[in-house]
Amino acid sequence: MQSRGLKIAVDLDGVLAESMLVWCERVNKEFGMHLTMDDLDSWSSWKKFSISKGDFYRILDECWEDWQEVPPTEPRIAGKVARIEKFGDIDVVTGRSKKTETAAKSWVDRQRIRYRHFVRVEGWRDKIVLDYDVYIDDAPDLMRLISETPLRWAVLYDRPWNRSVPEMPRVLRSASWNDVPKLLAQIQKALS
Numbered sequence: 001m002q003s004r005g006l007k008i009a010v011d012l013d014g015v016l017a018e019s020m021l022v023w024c025e026r027v028n029k030e031f032g033m034h035l036t037m038d039d040l041d042s043w044s045s046w047k048k049f050s051i052s053k054g055d056f057y058r059i060l061d062e063c064w065e066d067w068q069e070v071p072p073t074e075p076r077i078a079g080k081v082a083r084i085e086k087f088g089d090i091d092v093v094t095g096r097s098k099k100t101e102t103a104a105k106s107w108v109d110r111q112r113i114r115y116r117h118f119v120r121v122e123g124w125r126d127k128i129v130l131d132y133d134v135y136i137d138d139a140p141d142l143m144r145l146i147s148e149t150p151l152r153w154a155v156l157y158d159r160p161w162n163r164s165v166p167e168m169p170r171v172l173r174s175a176s177w178n179d180v181p182k183l184l185a186q187i188q189k190a191l192s
């Protein structure tokens with residue numbers, strides 16, 4: 001039996017783009033701190049470092065205004081994403097702000113990442129209402145939402161800020177992009 005193609009939503013920040021690396025550099029410079037990505041061990045890290053939520057997102061937007069400086073999460077990222085094309089349609093689905101949308105799209109294109117649609121949503125919660133089979137994402141809170149929604153699967157891309165996410169149904173953790181093809185094969189089998 002031929003397995004059906006999956007509709008796959010690939011997140012941008014933290015999954016394709018290492019924007020938090022640039023974020024740490026900028027925060028360190030502005031606030032005289034010495035943060036590294038490993039210090040960002042929860043989703044609301046700003047609470048821990050007494051950075052306001054407003055500053056957190058302002059600085060993240062500023063990172064994207066200089067999008068040429070944002071590195072990919074892994075070397076040869078476009079080739080790694082291309083290895084999942086055989087599983088179905090790939091959309092880049094991001095909660096980036098409206099004003100950084102063009103920059104973010106330029107970044108994806110400059111990286112030569114191939115995808116079907118570039119989709120912007122207002123917030124991570126809005127991702128779940130879109131009709132995807134699989135979400136490749138790093139957002140801890142999205143995982144519970146996916147797990148509670150029938151027929152939705154997640155590939156949780158391992159990051160310092162999502163290590164405390166417990167095991168839950170239909171959420172599979174990937175240590176790197178190299179794990180993603182075999183996890184998608186597993187999901188495809190389960191859905192067929």
Ligand SMILES: [Mg+2]
Nearest residue numbers: 011013014138
């Ligand atoms: Mg993300």
